[in-house]
Amino acid sequence: MKDFEVVSDTITIDSISISPYNFKVLDSAKQLIDSTLYSVNFAKAQLYINKPKFKRITVQYTALPEFLTKTYYKFDESLIVPQATDLSRLYSVQKSTINKNFLPFDGLQTSGSILRGFTVGNNQNAVVNSNFDLQISGNISKDVQVRASITDSNVPLQENGFSQRLDEFDRVFIELFSKNWKISAGDINLFNTTNQFLRFNKKVAGVQIDVMTESEENDTHFFASGALVRGQFARNSFTGEEGNQGPYKITGTNTEEFTLLISGSETVYVNGAPLTRGENNDYIIDYNTAEITFMPTFPITGNMRVVVEYQYADRNYTRFVTYNGAEYKNDKLKLGVAFYNENDVKNQPLQQDLTTSQKEILSQAGDNAALMVAPSAYNAAFEENKILYKKELIGNEEVYVFSSNPDDELFRVTFTYVGEGQGNYVIQTTIASGRISEYVAPVSDIKQGAYEPIVQLTPPNRLMIGVLNADYTPTEKTAISSELAYSSNDVNLFSSIDDTDNEGFAGKFKWNQILVDRNWKFATGVNYELIHKNFRTIERYRNVEFSRDWDLLNTEGNQSYLSTNLSLSNTTKGIVSYVFENLNYSENFNGIRHNLLTNLKLNRTKINVNSSLLSNNTNAYKTDFFRWYSHGKHHFSKSWIGAELNAESNKRYDKSTSELEDISHKLVEYEAFFGVGDTAKVYAEFGFNYQVTDSVQVQRLQKVNAAKTYFMRSKLIQNEASNLSLFVNYRTIDHTNFDDEESLNSRLLYRQQFFNNGVSLQTAYETNSGVLPQQEFNYVEVDAGLGYFTWNDYNNNGIQELDEFEVAQFQDEANYVRVLLPTINYIKTNQNKFSQSFTLNATGWSDKKGFKKFLSHFVNQSFIVIDGKVKRENSSFNLNPFAVNDALALNQSFKNSLFFNRGKQFFSTTYTFINTDNKNAYSINNQNNKLKSHQLLFNHRIKQWWLLDVKTSFSENKSTSDVFTSRNYTIQSKEFNPKISYLYSTNSRFEMLYHLKDKKNIIGDEEALFINTLGVNFIHTTGKNFSVNSSLNLVFNKFTGETNSAVGYQLLEGLRPGTNYTWNVSFQKRINSYLDVTFNYLGRKSESVKAIHTGSLQLRASF
Structure with missing residues (x-):
């Protein structure tokens, strides 16, 4: 049944034929219309109105099935054309739409690979291996582009650091844009870098949407985002030490020993100026131990104020963040609004599993962190290699005592560092699984x-901030801006106590006016800010040294x-400006500051001046703080000369006395x-x-030290064949009340090539002073x-003890990693680094005759690296890099290789001498390893089918340990290893070795140990599409001594005395242009020990 408006005498009822049975036409009152007033073509489903006097009708009908009304053809009539000379309708030529070789991401620029695999064995559990690295860019449609970078790995590694959670180091970034x-x-x-009260920079995992609308008159920008928070903002400040380049420990927000920094999130300031990370720049940072080290080219002194702002991994609760807003702007007006909300889900703790009693403690603590402390002990079942404690009564005190007795009532206890002399426990010892603490009576x-x-x-906490800003530029000479902000900060969502201080407001108004706009521009401006005492921001919104600039101690009040x-x-000569400032805290501070700033360029002379005079007044003290910095530099045609003056005088008076x-203090620096x-x-x-520094001595500012610094910065040679640069900074400090100090920082870099690269050398040398952490690990x-x-x-x-861990000889045994523990113990050191490479390459004389022709067969390469740290005694220096006998830490290696016919397989001979010395200073042990080795390699091809390789060596491996005497050994080794290879094609070889x-x-x-090994290898490759590599070795070990010992493990190399078998089969097959499969199977069998089988299968797709 259908309703129709009658607008013509012909109405099409349906697209298919209809049945004449049960066909009716009704008027708007649903009354039957006489059939004489219309006619019907049932085949075409059309109704013809004889007298169109009806405005609206209803037709009741039944449609016939399509298979009854469909026209069937033996041939397609549309292909029949008249007999003519135009045959263009008879055929068309098109490209095949069949995609014979499917290519992922076809049409996009891609690079990377995906790897999935697994490893199984009868000596290990199944392990899944995965690695994914993919970059995509390009157009996915006419108007839409994509950028993506996806990195995923099941190995928790990070640049210069480690992972607390695996997903912190899996990276996924996808961006679609038009x-x-x-x-x-x-x-x-x-x-956000636009709003003063909402400045932040956070690494998160989530989604962000931006929508922009543009027109000739105005632009609008909407944005919305939601994400899981990866890091929390933190700030750590400390003062540098004379002659100490580091490492300096970066402590947490609550001065905790262990802080997990997020890689690349830090910003480092020294005296308010930002630094650049990198060995060739200002500093390097170890994210593993949260330690920062300054480069020799950036000397640290006792007057340097260091601030490290960073993000740290906060996994206490699931934390969400939303950031939304909009912005409108035209030629004169700019309006913006932004909302930020970051909150913990208090019922989803991650690192801490809160008990009912702990939640009760939090609910009663309010905002007071000192009350958020709970006992850490809880009952635990006995487990081997776990540190557990029992309770004992010592005097009248119930204390925890380490226990490995499964019959005791055991507890797992966490001991927190509270400061020297503030606790009742000390670290007794360190074992492989951690530290054991011991009670010490007061x-x-x-x-x-x-x-x-x-x-x-x-x-759990929550922070909400809303900001409204407006910028108005009525003329080119006038600019007005304002900003209003609201914050709500609840630091403890479990408690309603102290919630009255959660909310705060802030406002800002700024006006700038150009009064004269000629050759010299004269301008003025006013800035006013009002901030409620409870207003909170995400990160710092003042300059990094704001508190020092105003000599602030207490910032309470509005x-x-x-x-x-x-x-x-x-525009060409610079600027001179005067700034008047007034800072007031309603409860206890009022300060006035005058600033004069100059930055001028007058012909070849540059002048910089930055000076300030502060007077402040608080309930407890008043301060007069004068600062002056000036810098002048004049350029001649090929030289320059300059001077600096830096002075400050801070006099703070106690108002009561x-x-x-x-x-x-007072400081004057020339x-x-x-x-x-x-x-x-x-x-x-x-x-x-x-530099002269004064401090308070007997109620007067008196000189406490004077420092002299001599420095040189240079790049003396720079061309294609040679580079030479030198940095030297020598500093002496004359102290009034204690011993004088000296420090030396230097770096020399030299590269030279002679005789058309026949002789090349490269030298790096540097000295500095620092500290050596006494590291612990488990x-x-x-x-x-x-x-x-x-x-x-x-x-x-x-019990897992520290001297029972060895570097695994086989993959299936490698089931432990070493984790460094935080330390607070450092030793002052002088550090000396030296590296040298020297190459003699006479192959350029290959076209000569006589003695030069003979020398052209030889190449000699030498490498030496020395990195030593010796204990700093008074003001002594360690300028000799080879004086390493008293080194606390040392990494020294020397390698010399003499080649004859290198790479030619024609009486090719290589003699290599290696000498290494490594020393590590740990908190409980000093470990020293030395290796001296002589190796002779001979390689010769006999006619076309045979290749002879012979390796002989003599080596001595010496290990000494202060504490773990079982690790003291000196192993001398002699080796003879001939191998004959049959090359029966360019792709295949068969090898026999002894x-x-x-x-x-x-x-x-x-x-x-006396070892005889017989082995065979088979190698076959078919271009890049297929390769197989297999080996079988029969090892006869004649051993004298204790096998279950550190020396026995080193000698036997993971095998057993008697007869041993090892085998390996590896297949690699390229399935198509982007897909490879690899299969590895290896095994070993020793007497009286079951056979160990390990197999792995990997599939790699390359893009």
């Missing part, structure tokens, strides 16, 4: 330890800030320098710096095959 919109998903950065009610069996609870400025500027406070050359090419600059078990170490219970006591090795420990129990 002219007016953009969608970003995965690991993204949320940031002496005369004075605590003797630094640890307590407590845990600092972390409450804050008001007023600044006015006058400036005179010229009118006496100078100890923080008062510097003069001159240079020649071009700093972009070849130059040298020399300078002298003199071992953590991981999936088999993903670690580096194996555990051998040498004393059969079932390996004779004689190893003996010449100290202690004089363990000895």
